[in-house]
Amino acid sequence: MTRTPLDPRRPLTLRDVSEASGVSEMTVSRVLRNRGDVSDATRAKVLEAAQRLGYVPNKIAGALASQRVNLVAVIIPSLSNLVFPDVLGGISEVLEDTGLQPVVGVTKYSPQREESILYEMLSWRPSGVIIAGLEHTPAARSMLENAGIPIVEIMDSDGKGVDSVVGISHRRAGREMAAAIVAAGYKRIAFLGTKMPDDHRARKRLEGFIEGLAKAGLELVDSVFYSGGSALLKGREMTKAVLKRHPEIDFLYYSNDMIGAGGLLWCLENGYDVPGKLGLAGFNGVDLLDGLPRRLATMDACRHEIGIRAAEIIAGRSHSGQIGGEVVELTPVLQPGDTIRKR
Amino acid sequence: MTRTPLDPRRPLTLRDVSEASGVSEMTVSRVLRNRGDVSDATRAKVLEAAQRLGYVPNKIAGALASQRVNLVAVIIPSLSNLVFPDVLGGISEVLEDTGLQPVVGVTKYSPQREESILYEMLSWRPSGVIIAGLEHTPAARSMLENAGIPIVEIMDSDGKGVDSVVGISHRRAGREMAAAIVAAGYKRIAFLGTKMPDDHRARKRLEGFIEGLAKAGLELVDSVFYSGGSALLKGREMTKAVLKRHPEIDFLYYSNDMIGAGGLLWCLENGYDVPGKLGLAGFNGVDLLDGLPRRLATMDACRHEIGIRAAEIIAGRSHSGQIGGEVVELTPVLQPGDTIRKR
DNA sequence: GTGAAAGCGCTAACAT
DNA sequence: ATGTTAGCGCTTTCAC
Numbered sequence: 071m072t073r074t075p076l077d078p079r080r081p082l083t084l085r086d087v088s089e090a091s092g093v094s095e096m097t098v099s100r101v102l103r104n105r106g107d108v109s110d111a112t113r114a115k116v117l118e119a120a121q122r123l124g125y126v127p128n129k130i131a132g133a134l135a136s137q138r139v140n141l142v143a144v145i146i147p148s149l150s151n152l153v154f155p156d157v158l159g160g161i162s163e164v165l166e167d168t169g170l171q172p173v174v175g176v177t178k179y180s181p182q183r184e185e186s187i188l189y190e191m192l193s194w195r196p197s198g199v200i201i202a203g204l205e206h207t208p209a210a211r212s213m214l215e216n217a218g219i220p221i222v223e224i225m226d227s228d229g230k231g232v233d234s235v236v237g238i239s240h241r242r243a244g245r246e247m248a249a250a251i252v253a254a255g256y257k258r259i260a261f262l263g264t265k266m267p268d269d270h271r272a273r274k275r276l277e278g279f280i281e282g283l284a285k286a287g288l289e290l291v292d293s294v295f296y297s298g299g300s301a302l303l304k305g306r307e308m309t310k311a312v313l314k315r316h317p318e319i320d321f322l323y324y325s326n327d328m329i330g331a332g333g334l335l336w337c338l339e340n341g342y343d344v345p346g347k348l349g350l351a352g353f354n355g356v357d358l359l360d361g362l363p364r365r366l367a368t369m370d371a372c373r374h375e376i377g378i379r380a381a382e383i384i385a386g387r388s389h390s391g392q393i394g395g396e397v398v399e400l401t402p403v404l405q406p407g408d409t410i411r412k413r
Numbered sequence: 414m415t416r417t418p419l420d421p422r423r424p425l426t427l428r429d430v431s432e433a434s435g436v437s438e439m440t441v442s443r444v445l446r447n448r449g450d451v452s453d454a455t456r457a458k459v460l461e462a463a464q465r466l467g468y469v470p471n472k473i474a475g476a477l478a479s480q481r482v483n484l485v486a487v488i489i490p491s492l493s494n495l496v497f498p499d500v501l502g503g504i505s506e507v508l509e510d511t512g513l514q515p516v517v518g519v520t521k522y523s524p525q526r527e528e529s530i531l532y533e534m535l536s537w538r539p540s541g542v543i544i545a546g547l548e549h550t551p552a553a554r555s556m557l558e559n560a561g562i563p564i565v566e567i568m569d570s571d572g573k574g575v576d577s578v579v580g581i582s583h584r585r586a587g588r589e590m591a592a593a594i595v596a597a598g599y600k601r602i603a604f605l606g607t608k609m610p611d612d613h614r615a616r617k618r619l620e621g622f623i624e625g626l627a628k629a630g631l632e633l634v635d636s637v638f639y640s641g642g643s644a645l646l647k648g649r650e651m652t653k654a655v656l657k658r659h660p661e662i663d664f665l666y667y668s669n670d671m672i673g674a675g676g677l678l679w680c681l682e683n684g685y686d687v688p689g690k691l692g693l694a695g696f697n698g699v700d701l702l703d704g705l706p707r708r709l710a711t712m713d714a715c716r717h718e719i720g721i722r723a724a725e726i727i728a729g730r731s732h733s734g735q736i737g738g739e740v741v742e743l744t745p746v747l748q749p750g751d752t753i754r755k756r
Numbered sequence: 757g758t759g760a761a762a763g764c765g766c767t768a769a770c771a772t
Numbered sequence: 773a774t775g776t777t778a779g780c781g782c783t784t785t786c787a788c
Contacts, residue, residue: 079561081538083765094775099767107773124559129536130476131765134780138767139473149498158492162519171533174517176505190514193472195424216467218422302704332704339706361645361675363682426781437759442783450757474781477764481783 082125091119102127133195142384143191144172145201147179147269152328152356153373154202157224160377161200168385170197177202179268185210192217198384204229205270220394222380225371226271227399234396236379240271241278243369243402247323247351248282250367254410256321256349258291259283262308262333263325265295272325275353279323292316305332310340320348327352327359330366334409338363350409355402365407372400425468434462445470476538485727486534487515488544490522490612495671495699496716497545500567503720504543511728513540520545522611528553535560541727547572548613563737565723568714569614570742577739579722583614584621586712586745590666590694591625593710597753599664599692601634602626605651605676606668608638615668618696622666635659648675653683663691670695670702673709677752681706693752698745708750715743 084102088095093112100106101116108116119125133139144161146154161172173196175187185207191199192213198220206214214221214232221233228241251259261279263272280290294312296304305324309332313319324330330352334344342348344364352359355370379398382388390396406412427445431438436455443449444459451459462468476482487504489497504515516539518530528550534542535556541563549557557564557575564576571584594602604622606615623633637655639647648667652675656662667673673695677687685691687707695702698713722741725731733739749755 081561085765095765096767096776097774100774103767105767109773112773124555126532126535126556126560128538128765130473130482130538131780132767133473134477134782135765135767137780149492149501150495152493155492158519176501189469192469195471195473212467213469218424300700300703302701304704306704335704335706357643358645360643361647361649361678363678428781438781439759439783440757443758446783448783452757455757471781474764475783477766478781478783480764 087120087125091115139195141196143196143199145175147177156373157377160374161381164381181207200380224380234383236398238400238402240274244275244278245282248279252286258319259321260291260319261293261323265297301328302332305329306336309333309336324352327354327356345409345411367407367410369402430463434458482538484539485515486539486542488518490520499716500720503717504724507724524550543723567723577726579741581743581745583617587618587621588625591622595629601662602664603634603662604636604666608640644671645675648672649679652676652679667695670697670699688752688754710750710753712745
């Protein structure tokens with residue numbers, strides 16, 4: 071399809087607005103970007119023409135000329151998680167009044183996908199990258215190191231980041247949950263999680279949890295990992311299976327609130343004495359828990375604040391004023407709810 | 414900051430790869446895009462150099478030169494909804510092997526935000542737009558009409574679209590739910606929804622529902638709208654309130670499954686005879702329902718398939734082969750579950 | 757199979 | 773306050 075000057079579907083250019091308004095391209099450009107001094111009269115002429123024609127600027131050309139792109143790459147493992155939408159909320163909130171725009175990529179917990187999404191996004195020369203986790207393929211890590219833009223790795227602070235890091239220590243979260251459970255007098259404890267070899271944060275929580283139990287001379291009675299399907303349903307099924315196998319269990323630690331909620335519903339329906347004879351806890355602090363018949367014990371993962379702090383670093387508005395290499399470790403708070411007994 | 418030729422943070426260009434490999438920029442470009450004939454020897458040299466240097470192509474320049482952008486704008490109202498992540502899943506699935514990349518914008522149900530996000534996205538000259546709903550500001554509609562690229566409006570088929578449309582009739586969904594409820598013998602019916610003046614699909618479902626009741630000579634006993642907070646919790650609260658106000662109610666129709674689930678849990682805890690004396694239904698068919706103590710009646714909104722069909726149209730792979738103006742009306746299926754009594 | 761030249765639509769820098 | 777010039781880093785086109 072050739073582009074004649076008369077083709078009505080040819081996207082409009084600055085030149086069209088320039089001709090329609092009798093003002094130079096440069097001045098049109100200035101008006102449209104609110105730059106420099108332009109008289110009210112010409113400004114009005116230009117805006118009228120642009121609006122009448124329905125001109126939409128070409129950011130591709132603009133970005134190439136100015137070497138500036140108002141995009142921030144945000145790379146996360148999943149959207150169906152309830153946790154990442156919260157992080158994104160925090161990010162948007164901050165970026166909204168900076169002129170920066172988040173662009174989201176989803177890796178599905180695959181390091182290979184992460185690598186290729188990162189490559190794709192970097193090829194648009196964004197102003198910064200916010201990426202979940204500290205574990206990346208060597209190629210991805212090297213891209214991040216050489217990108218020459220601010221990088222913020224989020225969610226996890228257990229390890230060394232490429233540049234800035236905003237997260238929580240999942241290992242510590244696991245340890246503290248173990249400590250709370252032990253302190254409440256539970257002794258025969260099992261772990262239920264989703265099978266996600268590349269969910270390093272869930273893995274670290276489990277490691278910390280085991281460590282915490284060990285400190286009290288305890289070991290996990292059992293651990294189960296499922297994958298796929300409705301998390302709520304999986305939580306039920308896993309709970310039923312593990313309690314059948316080990317009726318002596320007195321505490322179930324779930325790797326996330328959704329499966330924990332499923333487990334809680336199942337236990338209540340089946341007449342378990344929660345938290346008297348059987349304690350339960352999840353992780354994340356999702357607001358879905360507010361609607362359950364009983365409050366599942368959990369730990370707030372600071373999702374919204376992680377988003378805010380990460381975006382602030384990218385926007386150069388971080389509290390510290392530091393340039394790069396900032397490390398922010400947030401502290402998740404244990405919410406004992408009604409599924410850990412009081413002592 | 415000036416860019417000396419020695420600055421190690423200056424992004425690499427084709428020229429750098431060209432010099433490092435002793436091959437012309439043009440040939441490097443061909444290798445990197447797998448275009449045209451290049452001898453294996455030079456191809457190897459180029460790839461080696463590109464990899465060694467860590468070259469990441471500049472898509473901005475590429476897009477400007479080629480007038481081709483592999484981006485598809487996807488504009489939706491919310492991510493925390495459980496429904497849009499499913500649509501996105503369908504979209505990605507299809508686009509994955511077309512070289513196209515979805516870029517997501519979230520409007521929060523604000524027409525103004527939708528307009529500005531659309532403007533922003535169009536300024537990157539995407540290859541297509543997938544946008545939720547048929548209702549837009551006049552300016553947004555005009556941008557869509559003049560964009561000169563495929564537009565697919567999704568989720569809703571009750572109205573006239575700009576170009577292609579893939580969705581379901583929410584009015585009809587409401588009518589059919591009403592018919593099913595009436596057929597089951599319920600008579601004193603209330604509606605519970607979230608207060609969302611710009612959620613046109615929820616509005617149309619309610620309108621269709623009222624219409625369906627009218628056909629049987631019935632009227633809504635009550636309707637309640639809440640906003641904000643955990644949907645599950647809101648569902649509980651609304652249910653409690655409305656049943657207190659109108660104890661004679663024998664059916665509750667919820668505008669979405671999440672508040673429906675909250676209502677279901679509350680009713681079960683409070684000893685209501687569901688579905689004998691009180692029937693319940695939601696909308697969407699979210700898989701969370703699988704994990705509830707009883708299956709909430711619902712209607713599948715065909716979210717995943719909507720994503721697939723929309724993406725196929727953008728990718729030019731639609732079954733019909735039609736160019737533009739395609740209208741696909743999907744048929745939501747009533748899933749009676751265990752909360753509508755059988756006759 | 758490879759290279760040289762022109763230009764995509766803008767904006768930085770420098771006039772005036 | 774407004775205009776002119778020279779690219780931004782690629783790809784298209786055409787030449788060899």
